[in-house]
Amino acid sequence: MRNVAQRLLNQQAESYTVTSISGEPMARLILIRIAISIPVLFIMTILTFLLASLVPGDAATTILGQDATPERIAELNAQLGLDRPIMVQYWDWLMGIFRGDLGSSIYSGEEVTRLIAQRFWPTFFLAFFAAAISAIVGVTFGIIAAVKGGWIARVLDGLGMLGISLPNFWIALLLIVYFSGTLGLFPAVGYTAPEDSFPDFLSHMVLPVAALSFAGIALIAKQTRESMAEAMSRDFIRFMQANGIPRRQLIFKYGLRYASIPILATISATFITHIGGTVTLESVFAIPGMGSLVARSTTNHDLSSIQGAVLTFTIAILIVNIITDVIYSLLNPKVKAA
Amino acid sequence: MSTAVISTTNASAPASTRSWKRPSVPLILAGAWLLITVVSTLLAKVIAPYGPLEQDILNGKQTPSLEHLLGTDVLGRDVLSRLMFGASPTLSSVVIAVIVYVVIGVVLGLVAGYSGGWVDRIIVGYTSIVIALPGIIVLFVVLSVFRGNTWIAMLVFGFTASPVMILLVRSSAIAVRNELFVDAARVSGLSPLYIVFRHVLPRSRGLIIVQAAVFGATALIVESSLSYLGFGTQQPNPSWGNMISEAATVIASEPWLLIPPGAVIALTALSLGVIGDSLRDSISSGWSTSKLTSSGTRPASEDKEPAKHLLEVRDLSVGYFAGNGIVPIVREVGFTIDRGETLGLVGESGSGKTTVAFGVLGVVGDGVAVTAGSVVFDGNDLVGQSDAVLAKFRGKRIAYVAQEPMVALGPSHRIGDQLAEAVERNDGVHGEAVKKRVIELLTLVELRNPELVARKYLHELSGGMAQRVSIAFALAGRPELLVADEPTTALDVTVQAGILGLLKKLQDQTGMAMLIITHDWGVIADVCDRVVVMYKGEIVEQAPAEQIFSRPGHPYTKALLESNPHGAEPGQDLPVISGTFLTPIMEREAAASAVLTPEMSR
Numbered sequence: 040m041r042n043v044a045q046r047l048l049n050q051q052a053e054s055y056t057v058t059s060i061s062g063e064p065m066a067r068l069i070l071i072r073i074a075i076s077i078p079v080l081f082i083m084t085i086l087t088f089l090l091a092s093l094v095p096g097d098a099a100t101t102i103l104g105q106d107a108t109p110e111r112i113a114e115l116n117a118q119l120g121l122d123r124p125i126m127v128q129y130w131d132w133l134m135g136i137f138r139g140d141l142g143s144s145i146y147s148g149e150e151v152t153r154l155i156a157q158r159f160w161p162t163f164f165l166a167f168f169a170a171a172i173s174a175i176v177g178v179t180f181g182i183i184a185a186v187k188g189g190w191i192a193r194v195l196d197g198l199g200m201l202g203i204s205l206p207n208f209w210i211a212l213l214l215i216v217y218f219s220g221t222l223g224l225f226p227a228v229g230y231t232a233p234e235d236s237f238p239d240f241l242s243h244m245v246l247p248v249a250a251l252s253f254a255g256i257a258l259i260a261k262q263t264r265e266s267m268a269e270a271m272s273r274d275f276i277r278f279m280q281a282n283g284i285p286r287r288q289l290i291f292k293y294g295l296r297y298a299s300i301p302i303l304a305t306i307s308a309t310f311i312t313h314i315g316g317t318v319t320l321e322s323v324f325a326i327p328g329m330g331s332l333v334a335r336s337t338t339n340h341d342l343s344s345i346q347g348a349v350l351t352f353t354i355a356i357l358i359v360n361i362i363t364d365v366i367y368s369l370l371n372p373k374v375k376a377a
Numbered sequence: 378m379s380t381a382v383i384s385t386t387n388a389s390a391p392a393s394t395r396s397w398k399r400p401s402v403p404l405i406l407a408g409a410w411l412l413i414t415v416v417s418t419l420l421a422k423v424i425a426p427y428g429p430l431e432q433d434i435l436n437g438k439q440t441p442s443l444e445h446l447l448g449t450d451v452l453g454r455d456v457l458s459r460l461m462f463g464a465s466p467t468l469s470s471v472v473i474a475v476i477v478y479v480v481i482g483v484v485l486g487l488v489a490g491y492s493g494g495w496v497d498r499i500i501v502g503y504t505s506i507v508i509a510l511p512g513i514i515v516l517f518v519v520l521s522v523f524r525g526n527t528w529i530a531m532l533v534f535g536f537t538a539s540p541v542m543i544l545l546v547r548s549s550a551i552a553v554r555n556e557l558f559v560d561a562a563r564v565s566g567l568s569p570l571y572i573v574f575r576h577v578l579p580r581s582r583g584l585i586i587v588q589a590a591v592f593g594a595t596a597l598i599v600e601s602s603l604s605y606l607g608f609g610t611q612q613p614n615p616s617w618g619n620m621i622s623e624a625a626t627v628i629a630s631e632p633w634l635l636i637p638p639g640a641v642i643a644l645t646a647l648s649l650g651v652i653g654d655s656l657r658d659s660i661s662s663g664w665s666t667s668k669l670t671s672s673g674t675r676p677a678s679e680d681k682e683p684a685k686h687l688l689e690v691r692d693l694s695v696g697y698f699a700g701n702g703i704v705p706i707v708r709e710v711g712f713t714i715d716r717g718e719t720l721g722l723v724g725e726s727g728s729g730k731t732t733v734a735f736g737v738l739g740v741v742g743d744g745v746a747v748t749a750g751s752v753v754f755d756g757n758d759l760v761g762q763s764d765a766v767l768a769k770f771r772g773k774r775i776a777y778v779a780q781e782p783m784v785a786l787g788p789s790h791r792i793g794d795q796l797a798e799a800v801e802r803n804d805g806v807h808g809e810a811v812k813k814r815v816i817e818l819l820t821l822v823e824l825r826n827p828e829l830v831a832r833k834y835l836h837e838l839s840g841g842m843a844q845r846v847s848i849a850f851a852l853a854g855r856p857e858l859l860v861a862d863e864p865t866t867a868l869d870v871t872v873q874a875g876i877l878g879l880l881k882k883l884q885d886q887t888g889m890a891m892l893i894i895t896h897d898w899g900v901i902a903d904v905c906d907r908v909v910v911m912y913k914g915e916i917v918e919q920a921p922a923e924q925i926f927s928r929p930g931h932p933y934t935k936a937l938l939e940s941n942p943h944g945a946e947p948g949q950d951l952p953v954i955s956g957t958f959l960t961p962i963m964e965r966e967a968a969a970s971a972v973l974t975p976e977m978s979r
Contacts, residue, residue: 281772353514
């Protein structure tokens with residue numbers, strides 16, 4: 040869904056760049072993206088602070104329990120600096136970012152920056168592998184459906200529909216029951232860092248990546264099929280076929296290139312969706328990543344951890360968007376690379 | 378967990394033009410499932426066989442039976458009943474999210490699309506910020522503050538997702554706003570609110586419903602994820618999501634318990650998706666048909682027939698598949714072209730002349746087929762041949778120039794790269810020589826500064842330049858026959874003569890034959906040796922060019938000549954063709970039944 044909007048926005052951006060008389064459109068596109076990104080970062084971080092201020096005393100209650108006396112709570116609040124005005128707290132936190140200080144978890148007492156540093160990579164690997172698998176398998180299926188048509192296309196359509204209708208955590212549980220329970224092929228839960236044991240890392244990754252990729256494959260296949268069908272309906276396909284350019288070239292060189300921009304938008308949107316999907320899947324597979332940190336901190340009302348995680352996720356998504364914009368302007372000849 | 382609902386090309390498909398079709402089987406099943414779900418949710422208290430918390434420890438972990446249709450859980454509670462009761466927290470959250478999504482999307486989308494200007498800019502700027510927010514993460518922030526309140530969380534989810542709806546409704550509203558009747562309504566002083574509700578909103582309705590259905594499926598999955606993680610309804614009260622997390626605790630011993638709640642979520646999401654997809658298909662302007670022609674399977678014929686002519690088209694019939702039958706487009710067309718000759722194929726639009734050209738080239742496209750006849754080029758029948766056989770002819774011996782030069786070449790590759798590919802494939806040139814040949818071709822078609830043109834993309838060229846480039850593309854393989862389909866029609870009058878002159882000059886230089894399709898008698902007079910006149914998919918007359926002008930044989934040819942706008946008197950109405958004419962097949966059929974009606978032939 041996000042990719043439809045992304046495409047509409049890209050068109051918007053394209054119409055700006057095409058009408059712009061001078062300047063470097065690709066740089067412009069990226070400047071527009073950054074111009075959007077800065078308010079997004081502020082909105083996300085301010086939002087967490089404002090929401091937190093709606094429930095004063097929350098953190099202290101969490102630590103001390105429901106039976107704590109008001110005096111004790113006030114004392115702890117002062118100790119944590121939570122009795123100061125919200126904007127002062129926000130400013131402190133903001134300045135802390137530049138010192139690499141995001142506060143400490145009120146739940147475990149660990150430094151948030153350390154928590155994030157530990158938990159970033161499992162989530163990155165999970166989301167990245169899932170996006171890569173979704174892209175490769177999805178684009179392949181989509182091209183087959185578009186080119187072959189007939190029953191293959193209908194079967195893939197049906198599977199695509201199913202792919203976006205099945206909750207990923209449920210798929211994950213079914214995969215665990217079968218592949219780890221019945222077949223005993225892969226470990227059910229847990230995570231091993233690649234530097235500790237690469238084979239273990241891979242075998243732990245298979246099921247979570249499979250569960251996460253399911254919807255991504257479906258989405259990307261569907262988009263590829265539609266975009267390829269659109270590309271193959273262009274007049275230049277007939278012109279080139281009549282003039283001796285072979286089918287293979289028409290499909291894989293000219294057709295796929297023509298279809299690549301909406302497919303790219305979907306791949307990027309899928310990657311972003313996967314980042315969100317890690318929250319549930321890391322809980323299912325007990326992976327110590329950012330996603331399970333978010334789930335745990337939400338349960339424990341551990342706001343400083345949430346704030347750190349929000350910052351990390353938001354920056355990650357912005358980076359994905361910027362990379363998408365760069366590839367987009369490389370693919371689209373109407374946006375001239377600077 | 379989101380999906381592309383519409384391609385932007387049909388974003389503005391007017392809802393009013395759709396025709397009601399019989400609903401498909403999946404659509405009926407999806408509707409039935411949703412109805413059953415909603416009814417059993419609303420009437421859970423009445424129809425559920427057991428209470429949601431009613432325990433029967435002694436009969437726990439049962440597999441499905443008549444007594445417990447979906448079995449019992451660890452505590453002996455009836456799974457079916459728990460599903461019925463568990464639906465309401467889940468579905469009410471979905472409804473909240475969808476309402477927020479639709480209301481924000483429709484209101485802001487209509488305002489932006491209808492007002493335009495700075496209001497539009499502000500709203501589009503707003504959407505591009507909201508769309509960049511990480512929606513799922515925002516959800517968890519909200520949940521961490523509003524402890525376990527999934528309703529507020531889903532409300533926020535509807536908000537963070539709403540830009541999609543805003544942008545879709547906006548583009549649909551812009552399309553409607555630019556239509557004449559909305560202008561008329563505005564000029565006649567109707568209030569903007571009235572126009573929006575009376576004209577703009579109804580036209581966007583289909584789109585809104587489709588998008589809402591698909592978002593509903595997404596919201597359902599998100600809500601289930603939240604309750605799976607324990608942020609929604611708390612145990613022992615059931616919700617679809619927490620029933621899965623409960624089942625997950627006994628996953629090793631009781632895997633069956635996973636199935637019912639997961640299947641219910643999946644079926645409901647699937648139904649919403651199916652409904653969205655079916656509605657979309659019924660409002661979109663139709664599936665695009667592929668222009669890529671599938672290859673035939675006929676083996677290459679060994680016995681070459683002696684070739685009297687370069688090209689012999691014999692009794693060629695072409696039709697498109699519709700339902701179970703084939704609707705003819707072109708019937709029993711036959712003509713010949715000799716080496717170095719130029720044949721003109723003339724007729725009104727819709728007479729089938731372009732289809733004849735595609736038939737000759739073997740590129741009729743998807744869903745269209747040559748149903749009878751043959752296309753014999755230099756003794757080889759090309760109809761139904763495989764790609765491998767046709768590869769020896771396409772581009773190498775027979776080439777094609779299209780009517781619309783601005784869409785004839787690929788838009789994403791440089792002109793020079795595309796020409797280089799044609800040169801390598803069709804002229805057998807490789808390495809450094811390719812580049813030289815590309816420049817040579819561009820010079821041949823009289824483009825000034827060929828090096829510069831080779832570096833450009835199609836959209837950077839004018840129509841006339843693009844047509845010269847596509848002629849260069851066609852000439853890459855030094856063809857013996859060039860099929861040119863209305864090569865000047867799409868161009869400015871000022872460049873038409875230039876292109877025609879170029880084709881004539883190239884023919885003189887290379888000695889190639891040409892089949893020129895046109896509706897312009899001027900083109901015929903300028904370049905053609907012989908003329909074939911087509912009407913209603915058939916050839917009604919063929920004759921040398923001079924003879925056609927001096928002594929047209931068929932009444933239709935006469936009428937077509939009289940309607941030539943070049944000969945019209947200023948100040949008079951342009952002549953038009955009226956009435957129907959007899960085609961050869963009609964005459965034959967009429968003669969067979971011997972009831973020829975004379976007035977039909979004027």
